[in-house]
Amino acid sequence: MSAPAKDSAEQDRPKQDVETAEAARGMAAQRRGGGPPWGAVGQPGEKPSxxxxxxxxxxxxxxxxxxxxVAVLVLCVVSVALNVIGPLLLGRATDVIFAGVIGRTLPAGISAEQAAEGARAAGDTTTANLIAAQDIVPGAGIDFTALSMVLLGVIALYLAASVFGYAQGYLLNGIVQRTIYQLRREVEDKIHRLPLRYVDSQQRGEVLSRATNDIDNVSTSLQQTLSQLLTSLLTxxxxxxxxxxxxxxxxxxxLVTIPVSLWLTKAITQRSQPQFVAQWxxxxxxxxxxEEAFTGHELVRVFGRTAEVERQFAxxxxxLFGASFRAQFISGxxxxxxxxxxxxxxxxxAVIGGLRVASGTMSLGDVQAFIQYSRQFTQPLTQAASMxxxxxxxxxxxxxxxxxxDAPEQxxxxxxxxxxxxxxxxxxxxHVDFRYLPDTPLIEDLSLVAEPGQTVAIVGPTGAGKTTLVNLVLRFYELDAGRITLDGVDIATMARADLRSGIGMVxxxxxxxxxxxxxNIAYGNPSATPEQVLDAARxxxxxxxxxxxxxxxxxxxxEEGSNVSAGEKQxxxxxxxxxxxxxxxxLDEATSSVDTRTEVLVQRAMAALRGSGSDSARTSFVIAHRLSTIRDADLILVMEAGRIVEQGTHExxxxxxxxxxxxYNAQFAAAAADL
Structure with missing residues (x-):
């Protein structure tokens, strides 16, 4: 992998930057005198909703x-139009039934006007108004032919509306899923364009949550709300x-209910929106x-921090419970x-409509249709509010x-x-200068040359800048001043992929x-043949x-390699x-996790690795705390506080x-030394 070793990289950063990165991962800050392993987790800056x-x-x-x-909009308009015509036709069916029921109670052979006048003369004004408002044939019963035609028309209407609604839902589903597919791709591409500085300052689980949970929630929300809101608005x-x-x-x-509904919705959503932001x-x-607790499960148990992790989880x-409860309750x-x-x-x-029917200014079917419309009118408003x-x-x-x-990219x-x-x-x-923090210099005016085939060892105390040095070669960070050349070419003028394709890292x-x-072996060269993989393994x-x-x-x-030993993984x-x-x-502490006998084998393997290039022997940078592993290096650099204070061979x-x-004496001459 062309990525820096987390522990070494963090050791070589300024204290403030290291502790920020370690807190972001929930790792122990004990190397810097920080707090407990799971004591502080960094969070990105919170922005208001x-x-x-x-x-x-x-x-x-x-x-x-x-x-x-546009196609979804057209289909939705047609579907809604067919649906809203339905109650009017059902009102006509009600009028046919009502006219038949009333007409059967009247004597045959007279006109509707005569029947209405007779009822009015008898003092029954309400009946007279009903007869006058309806298309009644005295003596005739329900016209089932007309009724069946109306009902068949309603069935055909609702069936067509359903077909158009299904087509609209099908198209909308494709639109939403393609949009979310593209959003996921953009997030994936963005993560690869983010500088290492951003990755180190963020909590892994937080980034994963944005790339998975949040995108899934956006998908669900779009799927539910787009169709519902569009249909509700048109309805x-x-x-x-x-x-x-x-x-x-x-x-x-x-229509008086519209401003009341809008005021209620606005008042409630203003209070619930901040709670949804807090929830996520x-x-x-x-x-x-x-994610941290499970990744470092063994560490948590070894240091007896299970209770603390459980407390932080609680x-x-x-x-989360409080924010979710408030968000759902308020919006609910x-x-x-x-x-x-x-x-x-x-x-x-219903009250006003009944009075108008009694007065003969509206038919019963019209009142029924209007009541249905009034329910259809409030229902989409309620649905929109529930969305x-x-x-x-x-x-x-x-x-x-x-x-x-929107995070800054490399x-x-x-x-x-x-x-x-x-x-x-x-x-x-x-003449390289570099600093993690603007006011905290780390590397100043550093110059050195590693000739082809040389093995350059870098040693020094924790925080001296050893891993930072090789991170600069890989362009994980950009220089503040000076330049680094690879075979005479300024690495800042090279494509990162081209630069890193010629660099191997352990x-x-x-x-x-x-x-x-x-x-896992073939990951270093996907085009390698099985024989080449076997040769590398041998x-x-x-x-x-x-x-x-x-x-x-x-x-x-x-993924964690738990079914092979640490030395075998190395x-x-x-x-x-x-x-x-x-x-x-x-090679960044490449032998730190192997036993003494395996270390000898690894040293032989690395010696073969350093000298088996196809064109010439490989140039090697070896970061080591165990000085016995770099005695044979062509050049040893001793770093302190970002400066090379000594260089030469072991002798x-x-x-x-x-x-x-x-x-050297601290490692081999005494159990402890005061450096």
């Missing part, structure tokens, strides 16, 4: 699907039009703690509040995803990158991927223990670097009786 801009930005992500969105418009057609007076009465923030923090779980008030307003509207419409909590939750998650997408590669004419492995530092922290041992002494496994090279190891990572055949090799540095000699 900005609902409307985030909603607009989320909506703009649908612009590539504008053709599909309200269509119903209002039909209500005006049936009765303008009753329509004005019913606490979700990310809880996920981060869980605290963050309580925070919308539904019953809207239902209450709708029920009041229903009562008022408010889902929408708020989705926008809160979208904000968190957008924060990740500087882009040059438009026309430089390339090396030959890969010899000559590395030159020319880390102190071994990392194996889920898969077979063969796959050269690095992997073959000697793989042969003893039941499945050999097809043994599946988990050998596999060395084989991976061997197979990559790099011109520049970086030369011992003879100088300086910093290197003190370090």
């Amino acid at each position: 900005d609902f409307l801009p985030s909603l607009k930005r989320l909506a703009r992500r649908l612009s590539p699907e504008r053709t599909g969105v 309200v418009i269509g119903v209002v039009v039909m209500m005006f057609v049936v009765s303008p007076l009753l329509t004005l009465v019913a 923030r606490h979700t990310g923090r809880l996920n981060g703690l869980i 605290e963050r779980n309580d925070d 008030i919308i539904m019953p509040a809207m239902m209450f307003v709708g029920n009041l509207n229903y009562v008022v419409v 408010a909590n889902v929408l708020q939750s989705g926008v809160a998650s979208a904000e968190r995803v957008f924060e990740l997408l 500087s882009p590669d040059p438009a026309v990158p430089s390339t090396r004419s030959e890969r010899r492995g000559r590395v030159a530092f020319e 880390l102190q922290d071994t990392w194996l991927f889920g898969g077979t041992i063969r796959d 050269a690095t002494y992997v073959d000697r223990f793989v042969r003893s496994l039941p499945d050999g090279y097809d043994t599946v190891i988990d 050998l596999i990572t060395i084989a991976r670097a061997f197979l990559a055949d790099p011109s520049l090799l970086i 030369q540095l011992l003879a100088a009786r300086g910093a290197y000699c003190a370090l």
